[in-house]
Amino acid sequence: MSALLEVKNITKIFPKVRANDGVNLTVEEGEIHAILGENGAGKSTLMNIIYGLYKPDSGELKLSGETLNLSGPHEAIEKGIGMVHQHFMLIPVLTVAENIVLGAEPGGISYNKKKANELIREISKNYHLEIDPDAKVKDLSVGLQQRVEILKAFYRHAKLLILDEPTAMLTPQETEELFGIMRRLKEQGISIIFISHKLDEVKEISDKVTVMRRGKTVGTLNTKDTNEQELANLMVGREVVLRVEKSEYKPGDVVLSVKDLTVADEQNIEKVKNVSFEIRGGEIFGLAGIDGNGQTELIEALMGLRQIKSGVIKYQNSDIEKLPTRERYKLGISYIPQDRQQEGLIMKFSVADNLILKEYKDSRYSKNGVIQYKKVFENASKKVEEYDIRPTDYTLLAGNLSGGNQQKIILAREVGSNPKLLIAVQPTRGMDVGAIEYIHKKLLELRDGGSAILLVSLELEEIMSLSDRIGVIHNGVIMDVLDGKSATREKIGLLMAGSQIDAKEVEV
Amino acid sequence: MSKVLKSIYMPILAVVIAIIIGSIIMLATGFNPVAAYTSLFIGAFGTFPNIANTLANAVPLIITGLGVAIAFNAGLFNIGAEGQYWIGAIVGTWIGYYFKGLPWYIHIPFALIAAMVAGGLWGGIIPGFAKAYTGAHEVITTMMMSYVAIYFSHYLLEFGPMMEKGSVPQSPLIKDSAVIPTIVPNTQLSYGIVIALVAALFVYWLMYKTVWGYEMRAVGFNQRASKYAGMNVPFNIVLSLSLSGIFAGLAGAVQILGVQHRLYDSFTSGYGYTAIVVALLAKNNPIGVVFSALLFAALGTGSQYMQLNAQVPGQLTDVITGLIIFFVAADKIIELFKTMFKKQKKEELAS
Numbered sequence: 001m002s003a004l005l006e007v008k009n010i011t012k013i014f015p016k017v018r019a020n021d022g023v024n025l026t027v028e029e030g031e032i033h034a035i036l037g038e039n040g041a042g043k044s045t046l047m048n049i050i051y052g053l054y055k056p057d058s059g060e061l062k063l064s065g066e067t068l069n070l071s072g073p074h075e076a077i078e079k080g081i082g083m084v085h086q087h088f089m090l091i092p093v094l095t096v097a098e099n100i101v102l103g104a105e106p107g108g109i110s111y112n113k114k115k116a117n118e119l120i121r122e123i124s125k126n127y128h129l130e131i132d133p134d135a136k137v138k139d140l141s142v143g144l145q146q147r148v149e150i151l152k153a154f155y156r157h158a159k160l161l162i163l164d165e166p167t168a169m170l171t172p173q174e175t176e177e178l179f180g181i182m183r184r185l186k187e188q189g190i191s192i193i194f195i196s197h198k199l200d201e202v203k204e205i206s207d208k209v210t211v212m213r214r215g216k217t218v219g220t221l222n223t224k225d226t227n228e229q230e231l232a233n234l235m236v237g238r239e240v241v242l243r244v245e246k247s248e249y250k251p252g253d254v255v256l257s258v259k260d261l262t263v264a265d266e267q268n269i270e271k272v273k274n275v276s277f278e279i280r281g282g283e284i285f286g287l288a289g290i291d292g293n294g295q296t297e298l299i300e301a302l303m304g305l306r307q308i309k310s311g312v313i314k315y316q317n318s319d320i321e322k323l324p325t326r327e328r329y330k331l332g333i334s335y336i337p338q339d340r341q342q343e344g345l346i347m348k349f350s351v352a353d354n355l356i357l358k359e360y361k362d363s364r365y366s367k368n369g370v371i372q373y374k375k376v377f378e379n380a381s382k383k384v385e386e387y388d389i390r391p392t393d394y395t396l397l398a399g400n401l402s403g404g405n406q407q408k409i410i411l412a413r414e415v416g417s418n419p420k421l422l423i424a425v426q427p428t429r430g431m432d433v434g435a436i437e438y439i440h441k442k443l444l445e446l447r448d449g450g451s452a453i454l455l456v457s458l459e460l461e462e463i464m465s466l467s468d469r470i471g472v473i474h475n476g477v478i479m480d481v482l483d484g485k486s487a488t489r490e491k492i493g494l495l496m497a498g499s500q501i502d503a504k505e506v507e508v
Numbered sequence: 509m510s511k512v513l514k515s516i517y518m519p520i521l522a523v524v525i526a527i528i529i530g531s532i533i534m535l536a537t538g539f540n541p542v543a544a545y546t547s548l549f550i551g552a553f554g555t556f557p558n559i560a561n562t563l564a565n566a567v568p569l570i571i572t573g574l575g576v577a578i579a580f581n582a583g584l585f586n587i588g589a590e591g592q593y594w595i596g597a598i599v600g601t602w603i604g605y606y607f608k609g610l611p612w613y614i615h616i617p618f619a620l621i622a623a624m625v626a627g628g629l630w631g632g633i634i635p636g637f638a639k640a641y642t643g644a645h646e647v648i649t650t651m652m653m654s655y656v657a658i659y660f661s662h663y664l665l666e667f668g669p670m671m672e673k674g675s676v677p678q679s680p681l682i683k684d685s686a687v688i689p690t691i692v693p694n695t696q697l698s699y700g701i702v703i704a705l706v707a708a709l710f711v712y713w714l715m716y717k718t719v720w721g722y723e724m725r726a727v728g729f730n731q732r733a734s735k736y737a738g739m740n741v742p743f744n745i746v747l748s749l750s751l752s753g754i755f756a757g758l759a760g761a762v763q764i765l766g767v768q769h770r771l772y773d774s775f776t777s778g779y780g781y782t783a784i785v786v787a788l789l790a791k792n793n794p795i796g797v798v799f800s801a802l803l804f805a806a807l808g809t810g811s812q813y814m815q816l817n818a819q820v821p822g823q824l825t826d827v828i829t830g831l832i833i834f835f836v837a838a839d840k841i842i843e844l845f846k847t848m849f850k851k852q853k854k855e856e857l858a859s
């Protein structure tokens with residue numbers, strides 16, 4: 001093997017940060033090279049430099065030994081560098097073929113559709129990237145849109161492919177498919193730079209891994225000679241607790257009991273079918289499943305955000321299925337919704353205001369309809385400190401905080417109220433290792449205090465490491481409830497895919 | 509303090525740019541901008557009566573502007589404040605002349621409250637419920653209701669039930685007991701200004717210190733998160749449009765009781781539309797509404813004086829108003845100028 005790409009001492013300074021600070025990186029021919037780093041470490045910046053989008057302030061780029069002085073992405077493309085951005089750059093109303101050839105159409109001005117489709121079929125075949133060239137991009141799943149982006153690169157003869165956080169928006173299955181594609185590309189001699197902040201993914205797919213922290217490359221390792229713990233420590237810059245240490249499972253009384261619950265979506269299609277399960281105090285009940293198998297509808301029904309068709313929801317022995325959302329909160333139920341920016345926070349409210357989003361009517365924060373801002377600020381300064389929300393100025397708008405700190409606002413509000421039942425939907429989505437560690441710790445503290453937790457996550461790893469019991473949902477049916485200790489990845493995966501045809505309703 | 513500065517910086521910049529472009533236009537068309545602006549200023553603030561008239565002009569703009577700002581705060585565009593103003597004016601006029609022998613302290617509040625209720629129903633109940641439960645867009649419904657209100661006033665005044673005997677389409681004069689007294693004799697300035705200022709303080713308190721305001725603003729920023737937080741979103745839509753109508757209705761009645769003393773037949777008061785600009789320039793801050801209403805009131809009173817003394821056509825103030833609207837609405841453009849300017853400076857430093 002010989003070096004395809006060499007990055008030497010690259011520095012890039014933005015008005016407020018040194019996004020890249022003396023970065024070094026060597027990518028060999030035909031290797032999958034992972035770049036690992038927390039959000040804001042400078043990964044995307046480095047890739048944009050390699051792709052010619054940003055000009056570095058100093059340093060040198062070499063491709064196959066030849067110095068690169070890129071004036072823009074068109075030149076990078078010419079030299080065989082392709083990039084799939086974190087946010088796709090496709091035009092939804094155009095077809096797959098039109099998107100791929102855009103800007104480099106065969107036949108020049110008179111776009112030759114037949115030729116284009118032919119070319120794309122040929123590339124699809126060569127690289128095993130099956131796709132229908134005539135499909136409209138807006139009708140494709142995220143996984144397939146990504147495939148279009150990859151094809152775009154190979155249509156332009158890429159030999160180095162940059163994938164910026166390609167798995168961030170994929171389901172576990174789509175991720176596996178992507179890894180399959182990456183392996184085949186590697187066999188054909190393509191070099192791939194794979195960016196991620198997920199340790200297990202990096203471990204699984206890469207040959208080498210370079211870790212970045214605060215704009216610096218802190219080391220390059222052979223993947224097979226390292227482990228997740230070492231990578232996590234390098235990435236965060238301190239000793240990280242990866243394996244969550246759970247205290248003994250001591251289930252208490254039943255807190256939430258769902259019986260024969262059926263919920264339909266807006267088109268009156270049943271999305272949750274006759275579901276029954278129970279959650280006890282002092283336990284984390286993990287709900288595993290592929291996205292779109294009824295989790296959203298189930299949770300919305302539990303929270304009173306969606307009407308149910310039939311069934312009973314019992315909370316501490318009283319029926320709550322007819323109560324409005326607010327009344328359920330008042331009973332001591334907390335909720336971390338999936339989309340923190342759209343559902344969990346008012347981005348244009350201050351941190352302090354967001355911290356009382358569910359309790360502003362409570363006598364602690366308002367009297368006779370007037371909000372007691374003194375109390376609100378007291379609460380805010382306490383929560384900001386306790387949950388380490390940064391920056392600590394709670395009069396800032398929530399929208400000005402980073403994703404991790406936004407999630408901490410929600411966590412402070414929902415966990416800080418000491419709920420009897422917490423429903424947490426993907427509480428660590430898009431977070432980096434340090435923040436995930438923190439959130440997991442808080443969830444476990446709550447459990448050990450005797451609360452019941454319903455944890456919905458698409459990350460199997462997370463479900464398996466936290467849950468005392470695991471329910472697997474497929475097509476609106478709970479396929480089985482497994483013991484958290486003995487459940488295996490394979491077993492859950494099979495259930496997620498619906499492989500138990502005669503799904504039995506499990507009473508627990 | 510720096511936060512206040514920051515938030516009034518853009519509106520002031522918009523006004524300054526509008527004034528500068530106004531001068532360029534005057535120079536290009538052969539007028540003297542210094543003379544024009546001087547006489548504009550004298551017309552608006554130069555003498556005691558002028559100041560009084562400017563303040564008087566600001567009263568309906570402040571109160572209607574508050575109404576529009578409430579709706580904006582809740583993420584709703586009440587474009588029909590004009591109609592709600594008319595409904596308030598009609599109801600205020602009718603109560604003002606129809607009821608005899610009431611003491612002023614009953615007659616005036618009675619007329620004002622009835623006008624507020626009417627404006628609230630007009631703006632809130634109908635467009636509010638239509639929006640909350642059928643999704644009908646409030647821009648369309650408030651606009652439609654506005655036309656209904658104005659044509660209704662034509663019906664009432666043009667040989668209809670509210671027309672005074674005679675041949676001029678106008679209502680009878682309201683009873684003395686319903687008149688809001690003037691503060692400065694021989695000007696239009698009545699105690700309505702006190703009502704306007706109290707209203708501004710009240711709306712500020714309501715929107716920023718109470719549970720209601722918290723909810724309305726939350727719904728305005730993000731309906732989905734508000735629903736997830738357990739708020740009743742449809743209720744808040746109806747509430748904010750009702751409040752919006754209540755203030756526009758109040759403005760109509762205050763104008764009748766304090767200034768006009770009777771309802772005239774006309775197609776528009778103009779206040780409902782200018783109020784939208786007032787609220788926009790104030791960035792929907794109730795205290796800001798007072799100042800931005802004063803600015804537009806001053807442009808109004810000053811323009812006549814300018815026309816007489818500097819021979820600059822009064823329409824120039826309309827041009828300036830238009831430019832202010834443009835730059836307020838286009839504050840993104842100003843931001844762009846700012847960043848471009850910054851970049852340029854940096855590049856100069858670098859090279």
Ligand SMILES: Nc1ncnc2c1ncn2[C@@H]1O[C@H](COP(=O)(O)OP(=O)(O)O)[C@@H](O)[C@H]1O
Pocket residue numbers: 014015016017018019037038039040041042043044045046
């Ligand atoms: N165009 C930009 N202008 C200013 N700052 C930027 C820009 N792009 C990124 N940054 C900053 O540079 C740092 C690194 O960002 P980025 O490369 O996107 O990190 P990563 O991809 O590792 O999450 C962050 O602090 C980010 O805020």
Ligand SMILES: [Mg+2]
Pocket residue numbers: 040043044045086164165
């Ligand atoms: Mg990135």
